[in-house]
Amino acid sequence: MKTRHIFAAFIAFALLSCSGNKKADDPMADSGRTQRTENLLQNLTSLADSAYMFGHHDDTVYGIGWEGDSARSDVKSVCDDYPAMLSFDLGGIELGDSCNLDGVPFRRIREEIWNHYSHGGVTTLSWHLRNPLTGGDSWDVKDKGVVASILEGGSKHELYIEYLSKLVSFLKTLQTPYGVKVPVIFRPYHEHSGSWFWWGQDLCTTQQYKDLWKMTVDYIRSNGIVNVLYAYSPGIESDGDEKKYLERYPGDDIIDIMGLDCYCFGEPNDSSLNNYAEKLDKNLGMVCKVAKAHNKVAALTETGYEAIPYENWWTKTLAPVIDKHNIAYVVVWRNAHNRENHFFAPYPGQISANDFVKFYNDKRSLFLNDVSGLYLEKEKK
Ligand code: BMA
Numbered sequence: 319m320k321t322r323h324i325f326a327a328f329i330a331f332a333l334l335s336c337s338g339n340k341k342a343d344d345p346m347a348d349s350g351r352t353q354r355t356e357n358l359l360q361n362l363t364s365l366a367d368s369a370y371m372f373g374h375h376d377d378t379v380y381g382i383g384w385e386g387d388s389a390r391s392d393v394k395s396v397c398d399d400y401p402a403m404l405s406f407d408l409g410g411i412e413l414g415d416s417c418n419l420d421g422v423p424f425r426r427i428r429e430e431i432w433n434h435y436s437h438g439g440v441t442t443l444s445w446h447l448r449n450p451l452t453g454g455d456s457w458d459v460k461d462k463g464v465v466a467s468i469l470e471g472g473s474k475h476e477l478y479i480e481y482l483s484k485l486v487s488f489l490k491t492l493q494t495p496y497g498v499k500v501p502v503i504f505r506p507y508h509e510h511s512g513s514w515f516w517w518g519q520d521l522c523t524t525q526q527y528k529d530l531w532k533m534t535v536d537y538i539r540s541n542g543i544v545n546v547l548y549a550y551s552p553g554i555e556s557d558g559d560e561k562k563y564l565e566r567y568p569g570d571d572i573i574d575i576m577g578l579d580c581y582c583f584g585e586p587n588d589s590s591l592n593n594y595a596e597k598l599d600k601n602l603g604m605v606c607k608v609a610k611a612h613n614k615v616a617a618l619t620e621t622g623y624e625a626i627p628y629e630n631w632w633t634k635t636l637a638p639v640i641d642k643h644n645i646a647y648v649v650v651w652r653n654a655h656n657r658e659n660h661f662f663a664p665y666p667g668q669i670s671a672n673d674f675v676k677f678y679n680d681k682r683s684l685f686l687n688d689v690s691g692l693y694l695e696k697e698k699k
Pocket of ligand 1: 651
């Protein structure tokens with residue numbers, strides 16, 4: 319394990335402290351959320367000054383050449399440690415499906431969330447949900463009236479409330495056997511600044527997008543969910559402009575984490591790599607400034623370079639930029655087992671694997687041992 323900065327009271331308030339049949343304490347904070355959820359928010363805020371958690375979507379459920387194995391992870395196979403943050407998608411939960419849109423059983427997602435939490439890790443959840451108006455998927459943008467149809471008074475409002483109720487039923491199961499509600503980050507309606515999802519820029523008005531968020535969060539809260547932080551994650555369309563970034567911001571009473579989704583594209587030459595580094599730097603700088611002004615946590619909610627065709631991408635392209643900004647975490651997208659060259663983290667033998675180990679060894683990047691080690695240290699006192 320690496321030597322790390324010590325964060326006074328890091329992440330884990332986990333079920334490790336529970337034994338036998340005893341019910342664990344799960345105190346509430348004044349905010350109406352559990353104290354553990356507030357602690358997570360506090361910990362994210364303080365760690366961002368000197369470090370960031372590394373996260374990977376679907377990390378422990380499949381990877382290159384495998385699916386469904388127990389305790390496996392491409393990231394762990396490369397650097398002998400799991401990411402500090404896991405990301406999963408809830409697309410399909412709204413229909414009552416047993417697996418999400420990428421074939422991952424929700425039962426497994428739930429277990430991974432519990433398990434990760436018990437080791438001091440954090441989970442973030444995205445939601446590529448179906449199109450409630452057309453019955454298509456999240457990317458079905460043929461009809462521009464989807465958001466309008468699900469808001470109060472719309473023809474699909476009732477149906478959408480059913481979607482939300484299925485979502486809430488799943489969130490309610492994120493409780494350990496000892497009754498501790500596991501704090502998670504929920505990141506719905508992401509990349510809305512583009513127009514490729516039914517909730518995107520050209521598909522609804524600013525007010526409708528904000529109303530969608532408010533309706534969702536009000537529903538979740540009023541149905542007793544007290545262990546969720548909410549992340550806002552536009553793409554880079556605002557191009558560093560604060561006003562544009564905030565144009566559809568649902569409000570300080572709703573959002574806890576201000577994020578950014580920003581990807582690296584193109585051939586691995588100076589032009590594409592510099593282009594990514596520059597746009598990431600510019601946009602992250604703005605996000606961190608806005609987050610600070612609103613007293614929110616800043617994060618790089620999605621990034622990556624598909625198939626990582628540059629061997630030093632981690633330490634020469636990504637790290638130099640994120641090191642300049644106080645973000646609490648960076649998440650890379652999934653290592654698809656059933657789609658060729660659709661991976662964003664290395665696996666053994668992948669050309670950037672050695673560089674990823676260097677990235678892992680950087681004291682600023684936090685992996686699971688870093689956060690659970692701090693937990694154990696705290697326990698020993
Ligand atoms: C996209 C791709 C898709 C996937 C979707 C939801 O970025 O990875 O293959 O279905 O995310 O996870």
